[in-house]
Amino acid sequence: MDLSNKVAVVTGSGQGLGLAYATALAAAGAAVVVNDVDAASADRAVRQITAAGGRAVAEVVPVGGTEAAEALVSRAVDAFGRLDVMVTNAGILRDRVLWKMSDDDFDSVVDVHLRGTFTCARAAAVRMREQGEGGRIITACSPAGQRGNFGQTNYAAAKAGIAAMTRTWAMELAKAGITANALVPVAATGMTRTIPAFAAHVDALETRGEPLPDQLRKGEGFGTPEDVAGLVVYLASDAASDVTGQCIGIGGDKLALWSHPQEVNSAYTEGGWSADAIAAAWPVSVGREPQTYGIPAPKPVGA
Structure with missing residues (x-):
């Protein structure tokens, strides 16, 4: 895929899945705005991308509110002249069972995931429509948002909302040539390290570089962040101009299409x-x- 004429923003891209997305987009030729709440992580990601010959700048801001979203779009335009791709990856966890979940546990997760996706997508859509050349909005969902998950009322609700928003935007933005699709990744990250069945393998991968066993890669569709990044590059490319309104799962050796709720x-x-x-x-x-x-x-x- 040649993305040399594209400019992308990837939220939450100082590490983990977001870093894999930003790195892959840059390797395909796109200029990338790296975003993180931690300046050191964002700067390290930019250095890694530029050292490999890519183009990247950092914007250190916590995703959620309108000002942060507009700052990210402005950074892309100021640094590279335009915006073509918005990847809303930023997220946090505050897992608790229902009767122990506080208002802050709920609000903080919904603010970053759901509101942050909304504000960033809105700011991107405004800019893309002004440019008049189409664009790509790529959101981040989860199996928890498709099916629910124990201890994740806040996270599951936010991810389900993101799926619904993405399908809505696919309709609203079609006339402008802007696609909207949702990733449903399953990968070794800080978040999945909390799952007992995955924890030891995530630690072995990250600390000793041990490959994930086939039972995880094939049987569970569970892989590395880099395994997911190819889908982001594809959805950002001209090859995916007709793909919109979809929730697409990827992880390890598995690629899947999630069904939409229906009677x-x-x-x-x-x-x-x-x-x-x-x-x-x-x-x-x-x-x-x-x-x-x-x-x-x-x-x-x-x-």
Whole structure:
């Protein structure tokens, strides 16, 4: 993919998945605005990209509010003259079960993930529409947002909201030639290190460079951040100009398309439904095959 005429912003790109995205975009020729709340991480990422021959600048700002989003777009325009790709990757975790989750736990995660995605996408859309040459909005979802996950009320809600916003933007921005798609990555990061089945393998990968076993790469679709980056480059490219409104999973050796929520069963009765009528009909019609929920627990390696 040749992205030499593209300029991209990647939020939360001082490390982890975001750094892999920014590095891959730059390697494909794009100029990149690296964003992080930590100046040292952002500067280190810029040095890494430029040392490899890429073009990158840093914008140190916490994603969430409108001012931060507009600063990121302005940085791209001031440094490189335009904006073509917005990748909304920044995120945090504050995992708690429902009865222990505080208002701050909920609000902080929703602010960074959901509000931050909204404000950055909005600022990008304004600029891209002004340029009149189309563009790419690439958001970050999660299996938790598709299926729910224990202890992640805030995170799952934010990610589900991002999927819904992305589908909405695909409709709203189509006339301007701007696509909107969501990544559903599964990769070895600080976030997935908290999952017991993955923890030892993430540590082995990051501390000793040990490759992930096939059971994770193939069976669980779980890989490195770099395994995910190719999808970002593809969605940013002209080759993906007709791909929009999609939630696309990637991890390890696996690439997948997530379905959109849809009705799976229905029933009708003359005059509408009473509670008694629903109780009688549920087990033999609409509710005869209840939908599953939650992310299946990873199988222990070697089991």
